[in-house]
Amino acid sequence: MDINTFVSQSLGTWRSQRSGHNLAFQHFEEVRSTIEISAVDPDSPEVLTLCEKSNIDSALITSPFRMQWAGESDWDDEEEEDSNLSGDCILVPVPDTDANSGQLLRSQGYAETIPAIGKYHFNDDIFTLITSYDRAAAEERIWFGTENVRFRVSLIRTAGGTGVVTASFASEIRKLTNT
């Protein structure tokens, strides 16, 4: 697995079923959402701007893509308004020379709203992304169960990496039609 194959397999619309675990209180959270992943032109202004802000030479990037997510329409209005339940961002991979690892530029971080740069690597066909923020670090693992099923485990760690605050697990199923 390399980043171009991974992005290519990820393109499409996905129905996501996500469970969040608050580890200290053993609380559960359940979220259903739709995720749309689409290719973005490497020469588009939004990609070039993100490269520039991140001090990355745009000649080094590959397979930029957009991710959009939205809570399902059967959720109540208040939750629909929650900014965590809908949004979009641009993601730009910058592979290392060995092709198994690299950087991922993101126009918005999970925990913050400023651009973020994460480090990714592939191992056993699992994409692992670690993004450090000022006061926390996000660790994400994504892999395909089948061509049309993706899994994603996301951890939020304390900044030093010593503790795990929350963990979530998403099962993502490709929507084969737009009905």
Added chain:
Amino acid sequence: MDINTFVSQSLGTWRSQRSGHNLAFQHFEEVRSTIEISAVDPDSPEVLTLCEKSNIDSALITSPFRMQWAGESDWDDEEEEDSNLSGDCILVPVPDTDANSGQLLRSQGYAETIPAIGKYHFNDDIFTLITSYDRAAAEERIWFGTENVRFRVSLIRTAGGTGVVTASFASEIRKLTNT
């Protein structure tokens, strides 16, 4: 990471918070339980019997252990009676010569009540176990977030491996005292 280190780090009592996803119906299931993992004498009758039933030379095994699990006492009586919510089994690793992979004998399978033999390997410090049954296959990935936090993703696939039927995610936190 090798199997002896993995088993050694796993010994203890864990509070587990597990979310199950039924992929076809997007149903959620939530289970809280306690898991106890303890070392077992390699020469004990139960280990030797399991080796014999599995046609494995007991000289090849390492770090056998017992896993016991029980639903929390604040669950209602009916669920406590559910056989999925409590039980125990003996697990016996049989490493390959390369130390990164091997077989795992299990006195009871997840999906069936007869002994099962799975194949495991380590990659990126993730323990992956694949166990094939007559009409299904179980795929499990376990890794440590910290010394005292373990994560476990379990998939049940159709026998051919083409489809994923259910997926579950458990966050397991070590109980540091027995209060």
